[in-house]
Amino acid sequence: MMSAxxxxxxxxxxxxxxxxxxxxLRRYAAEIVAHEQELTDLDAxxxxxxxxxxxxxxxxxxxxxxDQTPFExxxxxxxxxxxxxxxxxxxxxxxxYGTFWLRFAKPLSGLARTDAATLGLALRAGVEGIQQRGxxxxxxxxxxxxxxxxxxxxDAAVDAGAEPTAAxxxxxxxxxxxxxxxxxxxxxxxxxxxxxxxxxxxxxxGATSAALLLECAVS
Amino acid sequence: MKKLINRxxxxxAESLRGFALAHSGKVRVDHDLATVYRAxxxxxxxxxxxxxxxxxxxxxxxxxVGHGMLSAACCGQVFTSPVPDQVVAATQQVDAGAGVLHLVxxxxxxxxNFEMAAEIVADTADIEVATVVLDDDVxxxxxxxxxxxxxxxxxxxxEKLAGAAAExxxxxxxxxxxxxxxxxxxxxxxxxxxxSTVPTAGKPNFTLGEDEMELGVGIHGEPxxxxxxxxxxxxIARQLAEPVLADLxxxxxxxxxxxxxxxGATPLIELYLMYGEVAAILAGHGIEVVRPLVGNYITxxxxxxCSLTVLRADDELLRLWDAPVETPALRWGR
Numbered sequence: 001m002m003s004a005x006x007x008x009x010x011x012x013x014x015x016x017x018x019x020x021x022x023x024x025l026r027r028y029a030a031e032i033v034a035h036e037q038e039l040t041d042l043d044a045x046x047x048x049x050x051x052x053x054x055x056x057x058x059x060x061x062x063x064x065x066x067d068q069t070p071f072e073x074x075x076x077x078x079x080x081x082x083x084x085x086x087x088x089x090x091x092x093x094x095x096x097y098g099t100f101w102l103r104f105a106k107p108l109s110g111l112a113r114t115d116a117a118t119l120g121l122a123l124r125a126g127v128e129g130i131q132q133r134g135x136x137x138x139x140x141x142x143x144x145x146x147x148x149x150x151x152x153x154x155d156a157a158v159d160a161g162a163e164p165t166a167a168x169x170x171x172x173x174x175x176x177x178x179x180x181x182x183x184x185x186x187x188x189x190x191x192x193x194x195x196x197x198x199x200x201x202x203x204x205x206g207a208t209s210a211a212l213l214l215e216c217a218v219s
Numbered sequence: 220m221k222k223l224i225n226r227x228x229x230x231x232a233e234s235l236r237g238f239a240l241a242h243s244g245k246v247r248v249d250h251d252l253a254t255v256y257r258a259x260x261x262x263x264x265x266x267x268x269x270x271x272x273x274x275x276x277x278x279x280x281x282x283x284v285g286h287g288m289l290s291a292a293c294c295g296q297v298f299t300s301p302v303p304d305q306v307v308a309a310t311q312q313v314d315a316g317a318g319v320l321h322l323v324x325x326x327x328x329x330x331x332n333f334e335m336a337a338e339i340v341a342d343t344a345d346i347e348v349a350t351v352v353l354d355d356d357v358x359x360x361x362x363x364x365x366x367x368x369x370x371x372x373x374x375x376x377x378e379k380l381a382g383a384a385a386e387x388x389x390x391x392x393x394x395x396x397x398x399x400x401x402x403x404x405x406x407x408x409x410x411x412x413x414x415s416t417v418p419t420a421g422k423p424n425f426t427l428g429e430d431e432m433e434l435g436v437g438i439h440g441e442p443x444x445x446x447x448x449x450x451x452x453x454x455i456a457r458q459l460a461e462p463v464l465a466d467l468x469x470x471x472x473x474x475x476x477x478x479x480x481x482x483g484a485t486p487l488i489e490l491y492l493m494y495g496e497v498a499a500i501l502a503g504h505g506i507e508v509v510r511p512l513v514g515n516y517i518t519x520x521x522x523x524x525c526s527l528t529v530l531r532a533d534d535e536l537l538r539l540w541d542a543p544v545e546t547p548a549l550r551w552g553r
Binding site: 089092133 | 298364
């Protein structure tokens with residue numbers, strides 16, 4: 001698979017390597033901490049108000065892993081991130097984000113760098129893992145409402161010849177738009193679903209942390 | 220917020236420290252994984268019973284660990300499910316060669332974390348695991364458009380009755396069937412006159428006016444069927460009992476185990492008063508309460524209010540209910 005990448009030099013936009021994924025994760029951890037109160041407030045409005053604290057606990061644990069352990073391959077890194085989140089977050093976000101990274105790892109098996117197409121397979125595997133674990137669909141007012149449009153945008157960009165960074169940028173834009181669209185939705189999954197119609201008018205906290213994750217891939 | 224705590228983030232760990240001291244000799248606490256075990260080793264060839272969930276519902280689940288009930292309880296953060304590592308470790312610890320039953324309340328986080336734990340056990344250990352999900356809360360009417368009915372008071376009955384069956388040495392399939400039977404024949408409904416405050420949140424999780432109460436509230440302060448006018452106990456009892464009885468439905472001549480449960484901040488004097496009202500309504504329907512249980516068994520921190528759980532009983536369930544039990548929160552016959 002590495003042969004499909006024309007110039008596997010660190011930092012070239014044609015590929016995404018272990019250092020890039022590490023930077024992505026560190027940036028996400030910092031953004032989660034910066035947005036903890038926002039996530040807590042969004043969750044308090046329609047859930048139980050623990051999303052900010054839970055995500056901060058999980059990403060702090062991920063950073064501790066990054067500080068301690070060097071990773072040679074993308075799948076080893078992603079798998080460890082997934083296991084760390086599963087072990088530290090709890091609630092629904094732990095299994096969902098944990099499953100995302102555990103499944104994301106599989107198509108990247110043995111790779112230190114990936115091209116845009118293989119990264120797309122990893123993103124798809126991750127998002128499908130969230131779907132299976134949460135048994136949710138688009139429109140249920142969950143993190144999938146950010147991830148599903150992001151995945152579609154990513155694939156469209158790659159089909160049009162985009163490299164990973166450009167495709168991830170499109171994904172981030174679509175993810176943010178999808179997140180914003182959850183405001184008018186009525187929740188059908190998770191604790192927010194007990195509010196029924198009263199859940200409309202609030203942005204979904206899971207979609208918000210998902211949109212942040214996608215944005216951290218590129219900026 | 221005024222609570223008897225030190226730092227909000229230390230509440231679960233510090234409470235478990237006191238729990239371990241208060242019940243030393245009866246339970247053993249793995250403080251690293253916030254998991255409570257029986258002090259005695261599991262009897263070879265008996266089914267292990269593992270439950271768990273967010274903390275804040277004490278005595279559920281840790282208070283029900285002991286002879287005749289749970290083998291282990293995994294404690295999450297307040298109102299946050301435990302993580303798979305806890306459940307995997309507990310499952311391995313309590314397995315005595317006859318498999319392990321996971322009793323899970325139907326909340327999205329609990330279901331997913333127990334599910335992941337069961338997958339990890341299946342991949343890494345030769346332990347048979349069965350799972351029964353409890354969802355007895357009739358307050359949730361539209362289960363197609365929600366995460367489904369919530370697990371509440373039936374959990375206490377399931378832990379006691381399945382625990383008694385496990386203690387008798389019954390095989391995993393039968394112990395699981397009893398828990399499932401309990402869930403299918405139990406219905407619950409709760410109400411609140413005042414919200415609870417999660418320590419790390421620092422403020423009440425919902426608001427109620429002086430003249431309001433939440434009918435059908437969940438044990439994490441989830442919204443119920445409606446916010447309705449505050450009413451005398453006799454009216455509240457009717458508003459809880461009618462939907463519970465109509466849902467199964469219960470019929471005249473049924474025998475029942477009844478739990479009149481406090482949400483945490485309601486005094487026993489009021490719970491007994493409420494039980495009197497509920498018992499009169501059940502009698503009016505020709506339902507015979509064969510075993511009542513009144514007190515704080517599945518709470519919601521400092522929420523004020525109560526819940527009613529009615530379980531249709533048969534001779535087998537009665538026998539299992541009367542079997543000896545010795546846990547921090549429930550004890551008789553031993």
